Amino acid sequence: IWLHKEFKPWLTNLQTSKIVGVAGNHDFIWEKAPHLVPSLPWTYLQDSGTEFKGWKIYGTPWQPRFYDWAFNMDEPDLKKRWELIPDDTDILVLHGPPEGFGDWVARDRTNTGSPSLTKRIKEIKPKLVIYGHIHPGYGVYELPGITMANVSILDDRYKWVNDPVEVTLDVENRKTIAVANKEEYVIHWGDQTVPSGPPGTKNDYSPLST
Numbered sequence: 001i002w003l004h005k006e007f008k009p010w011l012t013n014l015q016t017s018k019i020v021g022v023a024g025n026h027d028f029i030w031e032k033a034p035h036l037v038p039s040l041p042w043t044y045l046q047d048s049g050t051e052f053k054g055w056k057i058y059g060t061p062w063q064p065r066f067y068d069w070a071f072n073m074d075e076p077d078l079k080k081r082w083e084l085i086p087d088d089t090d091i092l093v094l095h096g097p098p099e100g101f102g103d104w105v106a107r108d109r110t111n112t113g114s115p116s117l118t119k120r121i122k123e124i125k126p127k128l129v130i131y132g133h134i135h136p137g138y139g140v141y142e143l144p145g146i147t148m149a150n151v152s153i154l155d156d157r158y159k160w161v162n163d164p165v166e167v168t169l170d171v172e173n174r175k176t177i178a179v180a181n182k183e184e185y186v187i188h189w190g191d192q193t194v195p196s197g198p199p200g201t202k203n204d205y206s207p208l209s210t
Contacts, residue, residue, distance in 0.1 A: 003029070003037065003038055003040070004038055007040070008038065008040055008041070011040055011041050011042055012041050018043070018052050019041065019042035019043065020042065020043045020045060020050060020052070020057055020059065020093060021042055021043075021044060021045070021059070021093070022044070022045050022046065022059040022060060022061040022093050022094065022095055023044075023046065023061040023070070023071060023095065024061060024070070024071070024095040024132070024133065025063060025066055025069035025070050025071055025072070025095065025096075025133065026069065026070065027061070027070050027071070028070040030044075030046065030061070030070070030071075031061075031070045031071055032070075044059075045057070045058065045059025045060070045093060046059065046060065046061055047059075047060050047081065047084055049086060049089070055090045055091055055169070056086065056088055056089055056090045056091070057089070057090065057091040057092075057093060058085050058086060058089045058091070058092055058093070059092075059093035059094070060081060060082075060084075060085070060093075060094060060095075061094075061095045062078060062081050062095070062096065063095055063096025063114070063133055064078065064096060064112060064113070064114050066096075066112070066133075071095065075114065075115070075116060078114050078116055078117065079116035079120075082114070082116055082117050082119075082120040083120070085120060085124060086124075087123075087124050088124075089124055089126045090126055090127050090128070090169075091126060091127065091128045091129075091130070092121065092126045092128070092129040092130070093130055093131075094117075094129065094130065094131035095131060095132060095133050096112075096113065096114065096117075096131060096133045096134075097112070097113040097114075097117075097131045097132075097133060097134055097137060097150055098113045098114060098115075098117040098118040098121055098129070098131075098148070099111050099113035099114055099115040099117065099118045100113060100118055101113065101118070101129075101137075101141040101143075101148040101150070102131075102134060102137030102138065102139055102141055102148070102149075102150030103134050103137055103150075104134070104136070104137060105134060105136070106136065112134055113134075118143075121143060121146065121148075122143060125145065125146060126146060127146065127147065127169055127176060127189060128146075128147045128149070128167060128169065128176060129146065129147065129148045129149070130149045130151055130165070130167075131149075131150060131151070132150060132151055132152040133152070134150065134152065135152040135154050135155050135156050136152075136155070136156065137150040137152065138150050138151070138152045138153075138162045138180070138181075139180060140165070140178045140180050140183075140185040140187075142187050144190070145187065145188065145189045145190040146187075147167065147176040147178055147185075147187045149165050149167065149178055149180070151164065151165040162180070162181055163179075163180065163181050163182065165178060165179065165180045166178070166179045167179075174188065174189045174190070175187060175188045175189060176189070
């Protein structure tokens with residue numbers, strides 16, 4: 001009912017020329033009964049890709065096992081999923097984060113992202129990786145030359161506390177410009193940075209300073 005009455009009208013009213021998305025850990029219908037999903041005005045990606053204005057986009061909804069939610073998978077199987085990501089991917093759309101980039105859960109004092117996903121991202125070097133799932137991890141992060149954005153707009157209590165992240169891929173100047181909560185971050189493709197993280201985290205790269 002929600003897909004018909006709320007989600008579909010919301011997608012329809014978005015002022016944009018292209019909508020690409022993946023499912024998340026609440027979306028059992030896409031995992032268990034995809035035939036029941038209504039026709040929606042978007043390009044849904046599940047271990048698949050699309051192309052828009054020359055940009056090669058790949059999407060996958062899987063995440064490390066997280067209680068009994070949808071699209072859970074153990075790390076050895078996740079590694080096989082990430083191997084499906086094409087080497088020439090420009091934009092990677094995920095639900096769960098890679099390890100070390102906006103995946104820190106304070107109450108458990110652990111990074112919850114996939115280490116094999118981080119490794120695969122380092123191998124293929126997309127321009128942009130976007131995801132959510134770990135709500136407190138909202139922010140813009142960087143692997144050398146790669147923009148990593150946790151775009152969660154809700155907090156752990158499902159209250160809307162963050163702005164949508166806006167990203168511009170500037171081909172002429174070979175850089176990505178991301179705006180999160182009115183802060184602008186500029187990441188030059190191929191530049192090297194020295195990451196740092198808050199105390200107690202494991203390789204958790206802090207959001208870039210403006």
